Amino acid sequence: MTQKYLAQNPWQPFEVTNDYRRTGLPFFENPYLEGLLPFMPFYTDPTKADIRNVYRRVRYPISLKTKNPTGYEQALQLLGGEDKPETPLIWQKK
Template sequence: YFTKSTFSGYTDQYVGMRSGEADFDKASVAAYSMPNLTSGSALPVFVAAETQFLLAEAALKGWIEGGETKAREYYEAGIRLSMEQNGVTDSEAVSKYLSNTTLTPAGHSKDPRGTKYNYDRKTTVKIAWEGETSTEKHLEQIITQKWIANYPMGLEAWAEYRRTGYPELAPVIDNLSGGVVDSNRGMRRLAYPLSEKDQNTTNYQNAVTMIGGTDTPAVDLFWTKKN
């Protein structure tokens, strides 16, 4: 997914740059891990793994038959498909990953540029299905693994985050919304273009009324998680 960092003392690690930093010197951040993509890399629209994760969620919530037993099967199938798609051929390593009951999503500590950029992650969600017992934690497992599998489809990942509230994301460092957008929840939508407001006024006003009367990035769409 990514290249390794080139920061001195971190060259054997993957170190990401925190999102939402408004003012930075390009040279100072060039040593962070970069997306391991080229102009020739495939840009998927929908991946097979997502189908399995959707089925896992549906079974978990009782929308289709099978309950938790089938939800687990779909969940693990999604992870295996994602691994296969990304060239992981060691079946033993995949099985070991699926059975891991101790690993949790990593925090962002000891940033090479200083503590301002650190973030202590709160979630304790495990990889192994049996590592969790509640329906909500199983949902977090499913969406967390779907987030990984959907890389680099950022719009799909953003939609899933807004819909479910998972995975836990670090808040932006610099919030330039003037207090309109909550730093922890992030943008909930894109505001309508000014051209619509100026040139399609009646329909623009009707649309704004339908979403609650305010055209800002903080407005939740009807399908998003509201808290």
């Protein structure tokens, strides 16, 4: 999986992200446990240094918000959260 990750990363970032989200591979060092990044709280907070915090979705396009604000608001209601990459989709919620 590491070689697949390295080979696909520049050209197929969505595929790489889905593989990582699905399998948890390749294994990356946890900066929180290593204490390498004390100046970056997102990476050193133990509640955030987890595979579940890899982005889970692609944000809605800005054109949806500007051209169809009603549809955008309806999509956010169906999503059940904010339009952020960390917001889990329906099948990712437990």
